[in-house]
Amino acid sequence: MGPTGEQWLSNRRLTAIGRSGLSVPARQAVMDQQISPQCSVLDYGCGRGDDVRALQSLATKASGWDPHFYPEGRLESADVVLLTYVLNIIEDPAERRHTLLKAWELAGETLVVSTRLTWERSKVTGDDLGDGVLTSRRTFQHLFTASELKSYVEEVTGVRCVSAMPGVIYAFKRDEARLAYLARRIAPAATWLASDDAASAMASVVDYTEQRGRGPRLEEMPAEMVKLLSHLTTAEVQRVVRASADAAKVAEGARRSTLTTLLFLGVELFNGRGPFGCLPLSVQLDVRTFFSSYKAACQRSDRLLLKLRDDSYVRGAMNGSKVGKLTPTALYVHRRTIDHMPVVLRLYEHCASIAAGRPQDWTVVKLRHQGRGVSWLDYPEFDSDPHPRLRSSYMVDLATLKTSFMSYEETVNRPLLHRKHEFLHPSDPDVPKYHRLTNSELRAGLYTNPHIIGTEEGWEAELVRCGRELRGHRLVMRK
Structure with a gap:
């Protein structure tokens, strides 16, 4: 029986599995900084509660509710709501939609939705029921495609969503949060050199300027670094940076930041462009520094996106x-x-x-x-x-x-x-070793029949034909 008294056609509690650590969606949300000790988390449909306990062990304020295992749990809003492998076990499409809407209503900032995907169909045996499969254990599975899940969450919530990984969708209440997430994926935050005095703090500012192609604003700097440089005026910091920074490195940093900004704006258009004020501060500063205007930057990125069709x-x-x-x-x-x-x-x-x-x-x-x-x-x-x-x-x-x-x-x-070696950048430290092996294999005649060597058996047959074998990344005579 469901929480509102409706009769379930499947035995949903049997789909709840025990875990020794975080589920894949919860771990991804932690890695993507969607879940942190600073936010509250509700696991809506938490099953046996393993994600809740794992998050609590990470000093995160987490709670859970489940109609079978934790019906007494507090069902109240949280910054982040996890809806993990819940939608796929609901056989009634109307209830499925209602559950997603309820989870969205409870989410203060972000909703994380995950389901099983159609490529797992071979693992699910049973009889057709509605738009899914009823197994011999009377559990139900509606398997989504990755794009179907994203479209479904967007249609129900009414917001642009992002696929964090196949089968895991983020829906954001605010455009600023969505764009901040995209920015972290495309242009990770700059790393700051460790600083314990004013001189090392200034060296870190110079390094940032060379990496980014522009000096940092106070809001972008670590709080401890700001304290170390508080005795200097902005003009004095800028003067030291101009005198110390390598001009060629600054120019290369500016080129790199310009391209990264165009990349971000192109992805932003693909996912739904927001106003300038919604962009992360670092992106706003890059736009102001490297482009004549936000409009001009958007026009360049739009042309770049259009070129993908050519x-x-x-x-x-x-x-x-x-x-x-x-x-x-x-x-x-x-x-x-x-x-x-x-x-x-x-x-x-x-x-x-x-x-x-x-x-x-x-x-x-x-x-x-x-x-x-x-x-x-x-x-x-x-x-x-x-x-x-x-x-x-x-x-x-x-x-x-x-x-x-x-x-x-x-x-x-x-x-x-x-x-x-061909898959890597020439500067990769492993390239010389891989290149030497390729040259040895060419001299031995192992690439004479390229239509054969693309699979294990074909490659082994060619090694035998040429009287060779491999020891690590060395080609030797076969004994």
């Missing part, structure tokens, strides 16, 4: 990219090299991640030439395995926003990578 422009950007492996169909780039891509390609990847979520585990991103599709590929042994095997692939089609997921963990003949 196949020839995107291919040109890929051809001109100094990083990544370019094939006849796509550009492949390692995650630690992604910030070295041209800004239009970074915008390409960010738009896909905002639309359908970037998975937690990925190693290489694949950007298609024609059409607009992004895949995040997971090669967990990339650094240790000379030819890492593919574990999973998550793809979003930007034209339709359809997503697909493929796991290769149970596949006998998995795809694998070659020429690892």
Whole structure:
């Protein structure tokens, strides 16, 4: 029986599983700074209450309510409301919608919604019931696609939402909070050098200026640093910075900040642009410093976003990219090299991640030439395995926003990578080692039949044919 007396068609309490730590959505919200000790959290439909206890252990003011396990829990508003794997177990669409509306009503700042996704269908067996499946244990599952979940939450709450990862959606009560989150994803806050006296504090300000291409405002500086420099006037600080900062580094910082601002504004337009006053302070200051006006900055970013529709422009950007492996169909780039891509390609990847979520585990991103599709590929042994095997692939089609997921963990003949150095930036410290291996394999004739070597069995057959074997990242004669 439900909390309002309605008869449930499924045994919902059986879907509540025990955990030893935070659930994936709650952990993501902590990592994204949506949950912190400074905010209150309500886990609405908390099941056995494991997330509540885990958050409390992190000094967070967390409480929970559940119609079966914690019906006596206090159901009152909180800064952040978690609605974790609740919508997918409700068989009645009207009740499902009512539950989401209630959670949104209780959220003071942010609502975190998570559900199971359609790629888990093979794990759910049972008979069709309404828009889902009733299992043999009489539990119900309505599986969402990543884009369907985002659209559903947006339609019910009436606000623009962001996909934090596949199956996890953030809905914000204020545009300022949404834009601050986007800014953190695209342009993480600057790091400040440790300071324990006025001289080191001034050195930190100089370093910030070189990184950002402009001096910091007091509001951007750590409180302790402001105290250390309180005996100096603003003009004196600026004079020291001008005398100490490397002009070439400042110019490079300004170029980098200009591109990052254009990237943020492009993603902001893709996700719903707000007024200038809603932007984070650091972005406002970058706009004022590097552009003639907010309107001019928006116009430049809009042109950049429009260029994503032009196949020839995107291919040109890929051809001109100094990083990544370019094939006849796509550009492949390692995650630690992604910030070295041209800004239009970074915008390409960010738009896909905002639309359908970037998975937690990925190693290489694949950007298609024609059409607009992004895949995040997971090669967990990339650094240790000379030819890492593919574990999973998550793809979003930007034209339709359809997503697909493929796991290769149970596949006998998995795809694998070659020429690892090509996925990285030339300055990456591992590039020389990977390059030496590639050259050795070329000399041994291992790449003579490229149509064979893309899978484990084909690659092993070529190693045997050439009388070679691998020891770490060294190619040796086969014994």
